[in-house]
Structures are given as C-alpha cells and as structure tokens.
Amino acid sequence: MPRLKNKVALITGGANGLGAAIAQRMCEEDCAVLIVDRDPQGQKVAEKLQAEGHKAAFHTCDVTIEAEVKSAVQAAVDQFGSLDVLVNNAGIEGANTPTDQLELAEWEKVMAVNTTAVFLCTKHAIAPMRQAGGGSIINISSIYGMVGGADIPPYHASKGAVRVMSKNDALNFAADNIRVNSVHPGFIFTSLVDRYVKNAGMEHDAAKASLDALHPLGGTGHPDDIAWGVVYLASDQARWVTGSELVIDGGYTAR
Secondary structure (H helix, E strand, C coil), X not given: CCCCCCCEXXXXXXXXXXXXXXXXXXXXXXXXXXXEECCCHHHHHHXXXXXXXXXXXXXXXXXXXXXXXXXXXXXXXXXXXXXXXXXXXXXCCCCCCCHHHCCHHHHHHHHHHHHXXXXXXXXXXXXXXXXXXXXXEEEECCHHHCCCCCCCHXXXXXXXXXHHHHHHHHHHHHHHCEEEEEEEECCECCHHHHHHHHHCXXXXXXXXHHHHCCCCCCCCECHHHHHHHXXXXXXXXXXXXXXXXXXXXXXXXXX
C-alpha cells in the first residue's frame, strides 16, 4: 500500500530542486500535492505530475507575505479536501559576507524567506491539521543549522532557528497529534548551491570535487536523498517521531 495514501501535502519552494523531488516522490506514494512557489516553473512541475496520473496542483505564493500563505493553505484544503502534511522547503542562501560587513537588509531578506516563512506556513497549517485529526510538519533546515561554516551568517542563523522552532512546535502541538521535525541536508547541487559556488568565485567541477571530499559516503547528495526522508516523516511509519532532526548528509557532520 502506498505510504501516503489519502494524505494531502503543501510543499513550499516546490518549483525546482529539492521541492520538485519531494513533490515527485510524495505523489508516487499516492499523496495529493499542492506545489507553492513564486516561480511559475511550479506549474510545469504540477502538469508533469498530473500527466503521470498523480494528484497535483500549483499555487503562486510569496511565502513571506501572510495573506498569500493563508490563501495557499486554503487552496490546498479547497482543492484536495484537507491538509495533512506541510513541507517548509523554500529557502535562499543570501550574501556570503562576514557579519561585521553584512547589510541589515540582506540579513532580513534571508530571515524572511528561511525563518519567518516557516512561522507563517506553520501558523496557518495548524487549524486544518487539527480538523484532519493530526498532521506532519517537515521543516527543511541544513547541516548549517547544526554546525558553523565560517560563511553566509544569515543562512546559518536562519537554519539554526528553524531547527529549534521545530522542536518547540513539536512540544506545542503534540497534543493535537501534529508532529514537527527538521531535515538537515548536506551539500546537494541544487540552484542554491550552484549560486553559492558561483558567488564564491569557484569553478563548478573544482568546487564539486572539493565538496565531494567532505562527505564520506560517496560525495555530495542528490535531491532524492532528501525526498525519501521527507516521505518517511510524512508517513504513518513516523507516527512516534517528533521534535527530531533527520540528518541526511553523507556523513558530513559525523566528524
């Protein structure tokens, strides 16, 4: 039996990269998925899933704007009848500038997308999850929400905040049978990492070889490595898992 049969999920940042992979694997487990993103590419992702016979739709949304988040959550309920799973995946890396040289506006931009959006989506997902009798909130953090890297200060701070928010909300909503967990990917060559490499002035192949060496299990990861972890946390197989950190990093943080 498919692991996510009769479940409905909202995935932020679902137009590409990790979000698109998560949507694909969740749909293959018979989940109905609403892809939420500012990028209109999300419509093509939804259409591809529909063509494969899956239940999927796209909703344009800036996850930093509360009214748009509220509308997106309502769209999931209206289209598919409920909301059981929220995947807070949308994120940006921000400027790779030391703290003492970083502009406040750049800090606030990263925090808005990576942290405030998690708050807003969680805030508006709770009511329909209570109505459904429970749910699973999966927050995509990072290995850099757990350890430092001497770079991109707002990214580290925002992802660390998501890690602890997840634990706090896990306690707040356990009585409602709403589980909240964080996922901590290592380096995966999505558009975010590609931008990070380019902004650091590194050549792609050399950067990949360097980053591969930091991950003991055969180099950098693939979007599916994260997607399958999300499927598990969304499923009833993880019914007793909340407030946890699922680290999927090829051994990067094992040192």
